[in-house]
Amino acid sequence: MPDAASRKPKVLQCARMTLPLALGVNLWVVAVALPMLLAAHAHALGGVSSAGLVLVSLLPLGALAAGRWLARGSAQAWALLVAFPVLVAAPQALAAAEVTARVVPGVAWLLAAVSLLAYLGGVVRAHAQAERAEDGAPAPIARKLHQDPVPSRWKRRIRVYRGLAVVALGFPLVLVGAVGLWPSFAASLEASFGANAARAQAFAAVGVGLLWVVILRAYVLAPLHGHLQHDRDLLRTMERDRRHARRGRPRPAFYVAVAVALVTMVAVVWQRAR
Amino acid sequence: MRKYFFEVLALVLILGSLGFFLECVHYLGRRDYVAAILLLFVGVSVIHVGAELARLALVERD
Numbered sequence: 432m433p434d435a436a437s438r439k440p441k442v443l444q445c446a447r448m449t450l451p452l453a454l455g456v457n458l459w460v461v462a463v464a465l466p467m468l469l470a471a472h473a474h475a476l477g478g479v480s481s482a483g484l485v486l487v488s489l490l491p492l493g494a495l496a497a498g499r500w501l502a503r504g505s506a507q508a509w510a511l512l513v514a515f516p517v518l519v520a521a522p523q524a525l526a527a528a529e530v531t532a533r534v535v536p537g538v539a540w541l542l543a544a545v546s547l548l549a550y551l552g553g554v555v556r557a558h559a560q561a562e563r564a565e566d567g568a569p570a571p572i573a574r575k576l577h578q579d580p581v582p583s584r585w586k587r588r589i590r591v592y593r594g595l596a597v598v599a600l601g602f603p604l605v606l607v608g609a610v611g612l613w614p615s616f617a618a619s620l621e622a623s624f625g626a627n628a629a630r631a632q633a634f635a636a637v638g639v640g641l642l643w644v645v646i647l648r649a650y651v652l653a654p655l656h657g658h659l660q661h662d663r664d665l666l667r668t669m670e671r672d673r674r675h676a677r678r679g680r681p682r683p684a685f686y687v688a689v690a691v692a693l694v695t696m697v698a699v700v701w702q703r704a705r
Numbered sequence: 706m707r708k709y710f711f712e713v714l715a716l717v718l719i720l721g722s723l724g725f726f727l728e729c730v731h732y733l734g735r736r737d738y739v740a741a742i743l744l745l746f747v748g749v750s751v752i753h754v755g756a757e758l759a760r761l762a763l764v765e766r767d
Contacts, residue, residue, distance in 0.1 A: 594716065598720075601720070602726075605723055605727065606727070609727055609730050609731075615731075616731060616734045619731070619735045620734050622735075623734065623735060623736045635730065635733055638733075639730060650752065650756060672760060672763075673764050675764075681757055682760075684753070685754060685758075688750045688751075689750070689754055691746060692746075692747050692750035695743045695744075695746040695747045695750065696747055699744060702739055702743065703740060
């Protein structure tokens with residue numbers, strides 16, 4: 432019989448994953464179950480295999496369950512941050528254009544975007560808590576008698592974290608909002624794709640979601656993950672950067688990125704002007 | 706002073722890249738895929754430049 436000490440981490444892990452699981456189920460209900468039920472109620476699913484429909488609808492829950500039971504690592508991150516959001520969007524992307532247009536109103540996109548954001552935030556938070564728990568309790572720090580209530584380095588960190596939160600919220604809200612609610616974008620799709628406009632809109636929403644997942648992984652989660660690892664890599668890089676900074680010049684990657692941005696901007700102008 | 710300049714510039718570039726991504730979406734809607742891909746590259750490059758400047762701002766704090 433397992434003792435209390437061995438049971439405690441499992442209990443903590445269950446409690447930690449409860450919120451992401453609840454938010455994932457909420458996203459599934461908003462983006463998959465309700466539209467499917469509304470479509471079935473409106474008899475808009477004629478000709479679609481019921482077994483296939485049930486399978487496609489339940490696949491996201493399978494990914495969510497796999498993400499819950501997998502050990503923490505890249506496989507779990509892929510299941511929760513990539514597979515589940517993509518599978519949630521798949522039924523609407525695969526549904527006939529007129530079904531999506533008739534059943535899903537524009538405001539539902541906003542609700543789905545907010546649910547997706549809440550879910551992604553919950554997963555990231557659970558991962559951060561799990562890593563912090565694995566690191567154990569922090570070492571005792573000697574405190575001075577006279578010091579600011581919030582040290583300046585913590586103010587700086589809090590500023591950075593708030594900036595990351597704003598970026599993490601702002602990007603998907605603006606991009607998914609633009610795809611789902613921007614009238615001129617809907618008009619462009621209507622003009623370009625005609626009867627398939629709703630399907631193209633769903634496809635664009637999936638593409639924008641995937642783009643955001645890649646950006647989130649590379650520019651938000653990677654720095655936070657490095658911080659949780661006590662910034663060993665970052666400290667090494669900073670030491671190297673300090674040596675560079677003393678020369679007053681940025682790294683070569685900066686010049687490459689500036690050059691790529693300028694060349695592609697010129698290419699866009701040229702492509703539009705010709 | 707340089708630190709704040711780099712921080713503000715990094716923020717402007719990172720948020721500014723959103724504009725390129727929006728234009729990318731706009732061109733996708735018009736089925737102008739070449740312009741959309743080019744704008745995607747511009748957005749990623751601009752966000753990368755912003756990240757580099759944020760790194761410089763971090764180094765400047767000392």
